[in-house]
Amino acid sequence: MPPTTPARHDLYAAIHKALRHFMVDTLMRLSRVDVADPEDLQQTLGQLDELLILCGQHLHNENSFIHPALEAGRPGVSARIGAEHEEHVQAIAELQTERKALAANPQPAGALRVYRRLSRFVAENFEHMLVEETRHNAALWELYTDAELDELHQRILQSLPMEEVQLVWRWLVPALSPQERADMMASMPPPVRDMALDVAQARLNQRDWAKLCRALQVAPMPGLAAA
Structure with a gap:
C-alpha cells in the first residue's frame, strides 16, 4: 500500500x-x-x-x-x-x-x-x-x-438528499474518534449541528457524549445517552 x-x-x-x-x-x-x-x-x-x-x-x-x-x-x-x-x-x-x-x-x-x-x-x-x-x-x-x-x-x-445524510450520520457518529467527531460538528452551521447533537446523544455512550459536550462547550442535553 x-x-x-x-x-x-x-x-x-x-x-x-x-x-x-x-x-x-x-x-x-x-x-x-x-x-x-x-x-x-x-x-x-x-x-x-x-x-x-x-x-x-x-x-x-x-x-x-x-x-x-x-x-x-x-x-x-x-x-x-x-x-x-x-x-x-x-x-x-x-x-x-x-x-x-x-x-x-x-x-x-x-x-x-x-x-x-x-x-x-x-x-x-x-x-x-x-x-x-x-x-x-x-x-x-x-x-x-x-x-x-x-x-x-x-x-x-x-x-x-436529507434522508441519506441523516442515515449516514447515525452510523458515522459512533464510528469517529472523539476528536474527529468534535471537529466535524464544530464546523457545522447551528441548525445542522443541533440535529447532529440529537443523533449523537442517542448514539453515543455516556463517556463519549460527555467528551463531545466538553469539546463543543455545550451543556449536556436532558436525558441519557445510550449505555
Whole structure:
C-alpha cells in the first residue's frame, strides 16, 4: 500500500468509517436473528434494506463525482474500482433477492444464506475501500489541492438528499474518534449541528457524549445517552 498522508483532505475516511460500522453491525444482527420472532426479523431486514440502499447510493456518488475527477487527471486510474462497482451493484441485487425470500419464508437456512452472502459482500467491500483510501487518495493528492478536494466534497454533500445524510450520520457518529467527531460538528452551521447533537446523544455512550459536550462547550442535553 502507498503511504497515506493524514494531513491531506481525505474524501474517503469519514464515509468509509460509517459504512464499515453499518456493515459490521448489520452482519452481526443477521448472525443472531430469530426467524421465529416477527419483530426481530422485520427490524433486522429493515436495517439490511437501509444498508443496501446506502451502499448503492455511495457507489453512485463515487461514480458521479470522484471517478470523473480521477479520470480527468489520470485516465484509467479508476478502472479497477469502477469494474468492482459494477460487481457490487449485482451483489446488492442478489442480496435483495435473498432478503425477499427470507421475508416470505422465515427459516433458519434462509437466514444463514443471507448472512453468508452479506459476509462475502462485506469482506469484498473492506478490501475495495482500502484500495480507494490508498491508491485513489494518492492520485487525488497528486492531482488536486486540498481546496479543490474540499470543493469537490462540498458538491457531493450538496447533492445528497436529507434522508441519506441523516442515515449516514447515525452510523458515522459512533464510528469517529472523539476528536474527529468534535471537529466535524464544530464546523457545522447551528441548525445542522443541533440535529447532529440529537443523533449523537442517542448514539453515543455516556463517556463519549460527555467528551463531545466538553469539546463543543455545550451543556449536556436532558436525558441519557445510550449505555
